[in-house]
Amino acid sequence: MSRDLGILAVSKRTLLIALLALPLSALGPARVLSQTNPLPSWNDGAAKTAIVDFVARVTTQSGADFVPPAERIATFDNDGTLWTEQPYYFQLAFALDRVRAMAPEHPDWKTRQPFRALLEGDSKALAATGEKGLLQIMAATHAGMTTDAFAASVRDWFATARHPRFNRSYDSLVYQPMLELLAYLRANGFKTFVVSGGGVEFMRPWMERVYGIPPEQVVGSSGVVKFQVGADGKPVLMKEAKVEFIDDGPGKPVGINRFIGRRPIFAFGNSDGDLQMLQWTAAGPGARFAGIVHHTDEVREYAYDRQSKIGKLDKALDAAAAGGWTVVDMKQDWKEVFPSLSSELSTSVAGEKARQDRK
Template identity: 65%
Template sequence: MRIGLTALIARATVLSLIALTFGAATLLSEERNAGVLESWNDGAAKRAIIDFVVRVTKDGGAEFVPQAQRIAVFDNDGTLWAEQPLYFQLAFAIDRIKSLAPEHPGWTTTEPFKSILAGDVETALATGEKGVAQIVAATHAGMTTEKFGEVVDEWLANAKHPKTQRPYTEMVYQPMLELLLYLRDNGFKTYIVSGGGVEFMRRFAEDVYGIPPEQVVGSSGVVTFEIGDGGKPELIKQPEIEFVDDGSGKPVGINRFIGRRPIFAFGNSDGDLQMLQYTAAGNGARFAGIVHHTDSDREWAYDRASHIGKLDKALSEAVTRGWSVVDMKADWRTIFPEKR
């Protein structure tokens, strides 16, 4: 069949317009995302994040999500900041025990305090839940919430990480700081959902991550209302544990304190598995990501056998379900922010 000259010109014009339209859309998309996630190498993880954000924020798009429903949740230890050689809040508790020891001479012969004072943290933790409860009671309870906050502030201002000699608040991951900002710039509300103590994390979350205290979900102890000296109303921290925000507790905490199923979640360990499952199980577009610690030179390399941040079942499920796994060594151009 012969095609006339007019038809050929018309077809060429349509094809040119289509090419120009898609080319312009590509340029606009590239311009929109230029300069974002600068500390991320251009790999599958970065592309998956940007692709997801573009899809759920495209007004009129098939996967558009209203801004009120753009909830993103992040684990803290090992996801937003480092967690080796031991959880930073545990380092706080250990330092606190050492500073309080002169007031408690009996600790030198009583576990778990005896081992902590001798520098044997492994033996102290081997005392199990009872020992941990004693550590929490001695270092986190028996004071007002305001006093506890002051103690945490002082520790964060002076304590240094044993390997890097940097303040603990500088052991945050620069790529994740950029991710938090990128999400907020695109209408997401970012939350911390972590096994760490909620009142501990609230002391630095806003300054370090830009996440206000009311968007921090964590483990908590019992707090009671009392009338203190001079008739001043006070909140007193008690030694009993009220809520553990880890494992299956994370979806429960999300439901209790956020009230919406997230569409975006990041973790790094088996303790985050249920949070990732809960997020991924919702309707519509979903993103589940895992930080895999693979860089023994710039940070640490650990996963399935680690006693801190064990990543075993969650890693296997990520592969099966097609979740994004961030290879720290390959995907992150830099890990920690420049020293201040």
């Protein structure tokens, strides 16, 4: 089946609403930090220098820009900033794969759209179902699940699913330079958060393993959760068919205020959906860092920006130029994009985090 489906061109906000209005809810290797070169996968240049200089400024106690550790908050978008988001958001790939996995239990799907089109690999017919078809897919794949059951299905999916271009697990398509950046910031007293438009129930089951970021430091879009006691007398949390919060665009600084309670001094994004988070971060007093990952490497990853239907970078790119933000050119600034799969050359982020915590 062609994975370049027209239905996937819906806006991210539409996708989030579809995902969250329903009962929803890789091991990313990172090298040990070096004292002399804490960001080994970054080429020397303006972007790397800006990061290292900023960290030095805010962590030098005698300096004018010193920031106490409690205030060293760093926020990162996820899709397109910490891992690949092409050819479409990975959470949608999960939903589509769920339809295929569940199909034997629903023989009627063979004749019902949009399921028939998806199962037969008919891209045009699937695209023709539009937002209505997407909503039906979300409803069918997520209805009636507890948050625990949904988390288990997410973990199972990551264990077997493969990206259509790279033939690697989705959670191995994280960016090696950004893994190093997360570890570098934590080693310098920063608290790192993911602030993403993705569903929070989809992200929390794997982020600590991959990024070293625990569930309580993951802010995402969410649906209403209902407490109830099951037939076995045990309490469970069920997702209702109501949207609670969309953590995208202007919702990001709102989510930061609501769930973190401190304005970041350091933020990274990659698209117009991150613009307001970057503006909110840059507008605070004292030293501030706003960064953008610019996808310019069509050979090692993808190249896209202003015209892209996924991860559009237009207004935020202009704002970066006007505000003097740091724009990371993936092709020029990164020595490598994805982590090596060789266990001899890598360790897990979780292992690195544990080592840092013991220091």
